[in-house]
Amino acid sequence: MSLLELDRVDLGHGTQVVLPGLSLTFESGERVALLGQSGAGKSTLLAEIRRRLDSAAAWCPQGHGLVPLLAVYHNVYMGRLERHGALTNLINLLKPRREAWKEIEHLVRELGLEGLLRRPVAQLSGGQRQRVAIARALYQQRNVFLGDEPLASVDPHQARRLLECIQARHATCIIALHQHRLALDHFDRVIGLRDGQVVLDAPTRELTLARLDALYPDAGPPHHEAGVAAST
């Protein structure tokens, strides 16, 4: 079943077109990895997909979008803010709701953040913040998971584990990432962007690491996330 279709659309920012004449179809139940060098247009494409899917999609942004002074619990709770009234949310800020606390506690434990629910995000490491952002997106409980490099600041072993948590809850996901081994092992399809063009769109079973590395001509010799490969 088709999830969404882009038919010769020009995507960009203001008057600047970044992805001209883009045509792509996404299916429900598909796990899609978006690859490409910095500036290739991955975030621009994700922003359009997000705009079109609206409340059907959970969103994990590149910059995490967390509130540093608030505790982990409150940052994760924000994933569902709009489901409750303003008063409920205000009371929850002062005195966390018991059932929400339990649910979030369970979720963060799964992501390796146990014991940190009360800690302000400002006092977390980069990798821990990344996991809080993922927890907030999972807490949204949407059909589709959209992520803009949600695995960028965690080690290869953790990246694989987090991806498994995400995919256990979302049959459909579209995620920008740079870890080629993960893309091949955990996704059905890879879309590769370069300079605003789709230069690769293929099922992962037809792809090799060398083919994905070719999307990054400026990167030098490939490194292939040795830790990830060794862990499988």
Ligand SMILES: Nc1ncnc2c1ncn2[C@@H]1O[C@H](COP(=O)(O)OP(=O)(O)OP(=O)(O)O)[C@@H](O)[C@H]1O
């Ligand atoms: N808000 C913006 N206003 C104007 N131009 C933008 C804006 N955001 C991105 N761009 C430009 O659009 C192009 C594509 O950027 P985009 O963020 O989509 O790339 P990306 O592949 O996600 O890169 P990265 O891996 O660094 O996040 C770049 O040339 C960038 O400078």
